[in-house]
Amino acid sequence: MGSAEMCQDLATEVEKLLLQPSPYVRKKAILTAVHIIRKVPELSNVFLPSCSRLLHERHHGILLGTITLITELCKRSPAALRHFRKVVPQLVQMLRTLVTTGYSAEHSISGVSDPFLQVQILRLLRILGRNHEESSEAMNDLLAQVATNTDTSRNAGNAVLFETVLTIMDIRSAAGLRVLAINILGRFLLNSDKNIRYVALMSLLQLVQSDHSAVQRHRPTVVECLQETDASLSRRALELSLALVNSSNVRAMTRELQAFLESCAPDLRADCASGILLAADRFAPTKRWHIDTILHVLTTAGTYVRDDAVANLTQLIAGAQELHTYSVRRLYSALAEDISQQPLVQVAAWCIGEYGDLLLEGNCEETEPLQVEEEEVLALLEKVLQSHVSLPATRGYALTALMKLSTRLHGDKRIRQVVSIYGSCLDVELQQRAVEYNTLFRKYDHMRAAILEKMPLVERGSPQVGEEAKESKEVAKLSEAAPVPTEPQASKLLDLLDLLDGPSGDAQHPPPLDPSPGGALVHLLDLPCVPPPPAPIPNLKVFEREGVQLNLSFIRPPGTPALILITVTVTNSSGGDVTHFICQAAVPKSFQLQLQAPSGDTVSARGGLPITQLFRILNPNKAPLRLKLRLTYNHFGQPVQEIFEVNNLPVETWQ
Numbered sequence: 001m002g003s004a005e006m007c008q009d010l011a012t013e014v015e016k017l018l019l020q021p022s023p024y025v026r027k028k029a030i031l032t033a034v035h036i037i038r039k040v041p042e043l044s045n046v047f048l049p050s051c052s053r054l055l056h057e058r059h060h061g062i063l064l065g066t067i068t069l070i071t072e073l074c075k076r077s078p079a080a081l082r083h084f085r086k087v088v089p090q091l092v093q094m095l096r097t098l099v100t101t102g103y104s105a106e107h108s109i110s111g112v113s114d115p116f117l118q119v120q121i122l123r124l125l126r127i128l129g130r131n132h133e134e135s136s137e138a139m140n141d142l143l144a145q146v147a148t149n150t151d152t153s154r155n156a157g158n159a160v161l162f163e164t165v166l167t168i169m170d171i172r173s174a175a176g177l178r179v180l181a182i183n184i185l186g187r188f189l190l191n192s193d194k195n196i197r198y199v200a201l202m203s204l205l206q207l208v209q210s211d212h213s214a215v216q217r218h219r220p221t222v223v224e225c226l227q228e229t230d231a232s233l234s235r236r237a238l239e240l241s242l243a244l245v246n247s248s249n250v251r252a253m254t255r256e257l258q259a260f261l262e263s264c265a266p267d268l269r270a271d272c273a274s275g276i277l278l279a280a281d282r283f284a285p286t287k288r289w290h291i292d293t294i295l296h297v298l299t300t301a302g303t304y305v306r307d308d309a310v311a312n313l314t315q316l317i318a319g320a321q322e323l324h325t326y327s328v329r330r331l332y333s334a335l336a337e338d339i340s341q342q343p344l345v346q347v348a349a350w351c352i353g354e355y356g357d358l359l360l361e362g363n364c365e366e367t368e369p370l371q372v373e374e375e376e377v378l379a380l381l382e383k384v385l386q387s388h389v390s391l392p393a394t395r396g397y398a399l400t401a402l403m404k405l406s407t408r409l410h411g412d413k414r415i416r417q418v419v420s421i422y423g424s425c426l427d428v429e430l431q432q433r434a435v436e437y438n439t440l441f442r443k444y445d446h447m448r449a450a451i452l453e454k455m456p457l458v459e460r461g462s463p464q465v466g467e468e469a470k471e472s473k474e475v476a477k478l479s480e481a482a483p484v485p486t487e488p489q490a491s492k493l494l495d496l497l498d499l500l501d502g503p504s505g506d507a508q509h510p511p512p513l514d515p516s517p518g519g520a521l522v523h524l525l526d527l528p529c530v531p532p533p534p535a536p537i538p539n540l541k542v543f544e545r546e547g548v549q550l551n552l553s554f555i556r557p558p559g560t561p562a563l564i565l566i567t568v569t570v571t572n573s574s575g576g577d578v579t580h581f582i583c584q585a586a587v588p589k590s591f592q593l594q595l596q597a598p599s600g601d602t603v604s605a606r607g608g609l610p611i612t613q614l615f616r617i618l619n620p621n622k623a624p625l626r627l628k629l630r631l632t633y634n635h636f637g638q639p640v641q642e643i644f645e646v647n648n649l650p651v652e653t654w655q
Contacts, residue, residue, distance in 0.1 A: 004039050030065035201225065205240045253279070273301045295330060349400075378414055399418075399433055420434070549571045550570050551569045579633065
């Protein structure tokens with residue numbers, strides 16, 4: 001309950017009590033010292049000498065408390081960390097004695113010698129060996145001994161083994177030792193205890209980026225965990241399975257994930273469908289396999305896919321010219337069986353509208369023989385239009401498909417009737433589209449075939465395109481507000497003056513301009529001189545943690561000096577993906593803040609496409625600018641939340 005001030009006043013008194021004869025008093029003093037260090041880390045130096053002496057104690061409570069105190073000191077003080085790296089051999093010998101001979105029978109649990117003390121020593125060794133070659137080398141043999149000799153039939157032994165695995169993976173251990181640690185986690189997946197299976201899945205998920213090949217060996221066991229009845233276990237197994245997909249196993253893993261998609265709980269379908277689509281996008285061996293995979297996902301869980309799935313598949317089909325006949329036949333068959341999956345219906349309608357002629361005339365050896373009549377195609381699209389489950393966007397796809405078929409098929413009259421009916425539709429978007437198509441039939445029928453040609457292939461854009469377009473507009477406004485005179489602009493000015501001279505003979509032509517520096521052209525350009533553009537505001541890095549970095553860049557449009565545009569850019573140089581990223585901001589009451597939508601919520605590992613977000617802040621009083629940011633995201637399978645204040649913004653952002 002002691003406050004920071006109380007801890008500062010009593011630290012020296014507590015340090016004296018650490019050397020009292022009574023073991024009970026010393027144990028209580030150690031616990032108090034742990035509290036003091038957590039409250040006031042600056043007092044670490046007070047307890048360094050006493051801890052070195054207390055490590056030689058034989059009293060169990062004092063030794064356990066001392067290990068805990070040293071752990072807290074090393075976490076909070078670099079000086080303490082350097083100091084206690086000297087005692088690594090002593091800690092190694094202490095743990096070896098525990099493993100081989102035991103401490104005392106009264107502290108053993110289920111045949112495991114003092115698991116609480118073993119766990120504390122392993123945690124301390126993990127901190128001391130992190131990023132330190134010499135310390136890591138000193139504890140490698142011991143960790144191998146603990147990993148191979150600990151009894152796994154009891155929960156106490158599993159706890160010691162799990163801490164051993166965490167220590168091995170956190171220090172600079174040998175490659176063989178890391179494989180041993182991952183194999184232990186693989187055995188944990190076969191344990192009957194759900195909690196042990198859960199921590200094994202979480203740990204493997206964190207290690208899959210750094211030790212992919214070693215984790216890959218346990219892929220069959222991970223896939224079996226997809227069938228877990230516990231929702232949290234099956235979700236972690238899904239995340240790990242998706243992380244294990246690569247170019248060599250994409251076919252087998254996709255089959256397993258598709259089977260899971262058909263039977264998984266509804267709250268997992270969105271993640272599973274999105275994961276399969278992303279894996280297919282990254283590792284598809286052929287375009288046909290890619291199309292088949294997406295079609296299977298749309299057929300199985302079309303209502304759960306991401307919004308960009310329709311655009312991605314249409315673009316994929318458009319770019320695979322040799323598969324147009326195959327794709328339109330597959331989609332027509334899928335649409336004839338089920339019109340409830342809206343993304344599937346949208347893709348099928350688009351494909352039929354573009355390549356409906358191939359559906360009737362094309363030959364495709366890769367699909368079953370399909371005899372389709374023109375009336376059947378039109379009737380199916382009319383069924384989509386009339387279905388009560390069709391969304392307005394889906395009806396728009398179907399109406400446009402019918403319109404395109406008017407130039408590819410011969411049912412022109414029937415299509416005109418259907419289009420005219422929707423000219424009085426209650427949905428404004430659909431009504432407008434139908435009215436425009438009717439006008440095309442009546443007034444511009446000679447242009448209809450050219451207007452309704454097949455869509456050209458569009459280059460695939462990144463999710464940043466919208467934000468970058470906004471920023472480019474702001475930059476364009478800035479450049480227009482502050483043009484810099486150059487030689488080409490001078491020639492354009494001369495052309496403009498020439499154009500202003502009318503054709504009448506009364507007009508007087510200006511005398512030839514002297515090209516010399518003292519000529520009239522220089523004076524002409526000097527008079528309406530525009531002030532130079534303001535100096536660019538330097539970028540600012542405001543956050544960095546485990547490879548995730550957040551930078552701010554600034555623009556102040558000259559036309560509105562009270563407005564500052566801040567672009568937030570999130571990058572990821574770590575080995576794990578950053579997902580579900582959300583950035584929230586707050587400003588003082590005298591400011592007005594508007595947050596634009598971010599370009600996405602996922603940053604792939606090792607320099608993937610960054611997330612950008614635009615803040616528009618109005619500062620009418622030109623007060624010093626302060627920002628409070630809240631970041632939430634998932635990294636290495638763990639949720640992260642950071643709240644911090646940015647007070648060091650450049651003065652150019654508000655002056």
